[in-house]
Amino acid sequence: MKKLQFPKKFLWGAATSSHQVEGGTKNQWSKWEKENAARLASEAKTKWQPWQQEKFPEMFEAENYISGSACDHYNRFQQDFDLAKELGHSAHRFSIEWSRIEPEEGKFDEKEIEHYRQVLIALRERGITPFVTLWHWTNPLWLEEKGGCESRDFAKHFAKYAEFVASKLGNEVEFWITLNEPTSVIASAYLSGAWPPAKRSYLASWKLYATFAKAHVAAYQSIHALDENAQVGFANILHSFAAYSEKSWLDKIMVKTGRHVANKRMLNLTEGFNDFLTVQYYFHNRFKFPKKLRLADKPENDLGWEIFPEGIYHILKRLKVHKLPIYVTENGLADAGDEKRMDFIKEHLAWIHRSMEEGADVRGYFYWSLLDNFEWDKGFWPRFGLVEVDFKTQERKIRPSALEYAKICKNNELELE
Numbered sequence: 001m002k003k004l005q006f007p008k009k010f011l012w013g014a015a016t017s018s019h020q021v022e023g024g025t026k027n028q029w030s031k032w033e034k035e036n037a038a039r040l041a042s043e044a045k046t047k048w049q050p051w052q053q054e055k056f057p058e059m060f061e062a063e064n065y066i067s068g069s070a071c072d073h074y075n076r077f078q079q080d081f082d083l084a085k086e087l088g089h090s091a092h093r094f095s096i097e098w099s100r101i102e103p104e105e106g107k108f109d110e111k112e113i114e115h116y117r118q119v120l121i122a123l124r125e126r127g128i129t130p131f132v133t134l135w136h137w138t139n140p141l142w143l144e145e146k147g148g149c150e151s152r153d154f155a156k157h158f159a160k161y162a163e164f165v166a167s168k169l170g171n172e173v174e175f176w177i178t179l180n181e182p183t184s185v186i187a188s189a190y191l192s193g194a195w196p197p198a199k200r201s202y203l204a205s206w207k208l209y210a211t212f213a214k215a216h217v218a219a220y221q222s223i224h225a226l227d228e229n230a231q232v233g234f235a236n237i238l239h240s241f242a243a244y245s246e247k248s249w250l251d252k253i254m255v256k257t258g259r260h261v262a263n264k265r266m267l268n269l270t271e272g273f274n275d276f277l278t279v280q281y282y283f284h285n286r287f288k289f290p291k292k293l294r295l296a297d298k299p300e301n302d303l304g305w306e307i308f309p310e311g312i313y314h315i316l317k318r319l320k321v322h323k324l325p326i327y328v329t330e331n332g333l334a335d336a337g338d339e340k341r342m343d344f345i346k347e348h349l350a351w352i353h354r355s356m357e358e359g360a361d362v363r364g365y366f367y368w369s370l371l372d373n374f375e376w377d378k379g380f381w382p383r384f385g386l387v388e389v390d391f392k393t394q395e396r397k398i399r400p401s402a403l404e405y406a407k408i409c410k411n412n413e414l415e416l417e
Contacts, residue, residue, distance in 0.1 A: 004353045004414040011091035011129060011364030012409035014084065014386055015330055016073065017136035017180065018097035020373035023069035027099040028144040029137065029376070030067060032196035037065040040377060049304060055336070056302070056381040064379035071371050072394050077119050079396070083387055084370060085126040087402055088409035092123055093329055093366050095133035095180065099140040102161055113168045120172035131329065131366070132173050133235060134162050134219065136180040137195075137376075148197060149185065150204060154211055159218035166223045166230070174231055177329065178219040181237040181280060182212035183262055194377055213269035220273045234270065235329050237280040238263045240311025244288035254287035263315075267322070277319055280330035280368075281348075284308035302334040303382055309347035316355035316362060325363045328352065332368030334375075334382035341386075341401035349414050367405065371396070 019025050044059040058064045073080055084092055100112040123130045135158065139148050143157055151157070162178065189195040190205040220232045239262045243251035267277075284306050286293045299307040312331065319326055331348055335341045345367060356362050372385035380391055386402035389395070408414050 002416045004350065004416065006353065006356075006412050006414070007363070008412070009363070010412060011327070011366075012412075013089040013091035013093065013128070013364070013366045014370035015093035015131075015366040015368050016370050016373065017095040017133065018100075019067060019070075019095075019136065019138045020369070020375070021071040021073035021371055022097060023067070023072045023074055025067065025097055025099060025138065026103070027097070027138040027140060028148060028196050031141065031144075032198075033066045036377075037062040040065045040379070052302065052304065058381050059379065064381060065377070066379075067374040069391075069394075070374045071389050071391070073371065074115075076394065078122055080371065080387075081122050081126055081128065083396060083398065084128060087386065087398070087406040089128055089370075090409065091129040091131060091364055091366065092370070093131035093133060093177070094119065095136035096165060097138065098135060098143075098161055099138060101165060102140055103142075105140075105142045105157075108164055113165070116165075117169060117172065120169060124172065129175070130173060131175040131177060131327070132169070133177040133180050134158075134165060135178065135215075137185055144197075149189075149208060149211060155215040155218050158215040159222050162219035163222035163226070166226050170223075170227050170230065174229075175276075176219075176223055176230055176232045177278070178216045178232065178234045179212055180235040182208070182216075182234070183266060184237050186212075187262075188377075209265055209269060213266060216270050217273045220270075231275045233274045233276045233278055233327075234266070235278045235280055236263075236266060237282070237330075238315045240281070240284040240308055240314060242284070242286050244286055244293050248289060250289035251287050254289055258285060258287065263318075274322075274324060276325040276327060276363075277322055278327050278329040279312065279315055279319070281312045281315060281328070282331070282333075284311045299340070301340065302336055303378070305333070307333065307340065307344060309344070309351050312348055313351035313355045316352065316360040317358065320360055323361075325361050327364040327366070328362065329364075329366050330368040331365070332384045334384055335401075336381075336383040338388075338399045338401050341399070342404045345401065345405050345408075346414060346416065349408065350416060353414065 041062045186205050186208050190199050193200040216234050223230050223232050241255045241258045243255050245251050333344050369384045371387050372383045372389040375382045388397040
């Protein structure tokens with residue numbers, strides 16, 4: 001048995017987002033869900049493979065695509081944080097729902113601020129360090145009516161919201177994450193049209209890089225004006241890329257282009273305005289010109305995404321040049337049977353540890369997700385949680401993989417055979 005020791009103050013935990021777990025949200029996503037649920041249920045017949053359709057028949061039910069009460073985490077956060085503590089977590093990442101804080105433009109809800117204050121206090125009382133995300137893809141309806149993320153005033157509105165939240169809750173928060181995966185929104189909402197507002201525009205997609213960068217920088221400056229010691233970054237989904245053939249210059253050009261568009265551009269636009277970097281890793285992309293290539297013999301999760309732990313090592317090594325602390329703020333898989341999750345976690349942690357031995361300043365790992373939750377346009381059938389949730393009864397059940405991960409968290413070391 002080989003033991004890999006992690007640094008003494010390394011943070012261990014899991015992550016959630018407000019719309020996916022809280023329930024009862026009123027934003028552009030909850031509006032879009034109701035308008036598109038029947039269509040999404042119908043399209044499942046052609047979107048997913050036969051084995052997935054057989055395993056998850058709920059994908060054909062319209063109600064699967066409506067978040068509704070989700071995990072009712074809004075009312076059950078104390079119970080859920082008890083589970084996190086039991087599982088040895090020393091940190092937890094969650095998001096504040098903008099539409100709750102500012103339901104009307106310029107009108108801030110003090111009761112909702114107090115709710116999130118209690119969330120923060122609950123974490124602190126359990127010895128869990130909070131990482132607070134200010135925007136996890138959802139906009140208040142009033143902002144959506146103004147153009148949402150495409151609004152010329154998106155950055156201004158976001159910075160004002162960020163400043164208000166930080167002024168009220170800053171005493172309880174050290175780590176702020178401004179935006180969650182802006183490039184995911186660019187790709188899925190404005191290129192493929194799979195997410196609201198379901199547009200397909202290369203021009204809008206390209207402009208949004210600058211919009212999101214401006215919003216992050218403005219929020220960064222607002223938070224630091226209130227607390228110069230605050231740690232502020234944004235959550236960046238980073239992809240693993242490989243050429244099918246190292247002898248093919250066309251394959252390698254595709255890899256270089258993919259890295260720039262998906263991984264580098266937002267970092268370049270926000271250079272100098274990050275106190276730490278993040279890695280959210282799910283996807284390995286293998287290019288054989290002129291498209292991505294799927295290899296049938298590679299392991300995959302319930303969503304059909306290839307499992308490639310080595311990819312996170314190469315991503316972390318490339319981030320060394322920025323000379324900033326790094327937190328893995330999301331890394332997980334859909335695995336309803338809990339058959340692959342433990343190996344997934346261990347193998348990714350082994351590659352993370354190797355990157356640290358080679359100079360990557362990684363300081364924490366957050367598995368996605370603490371709970372089974374609402375997975376956006378896919379609804380409830382993909383199961384990412386360390387904790388299984390019965391969405392009808394709201395019963396929580398700790399999965400065996402969560403107990404294995406707890407051993408790593410509590411011992412601060414990874415045992416490998």
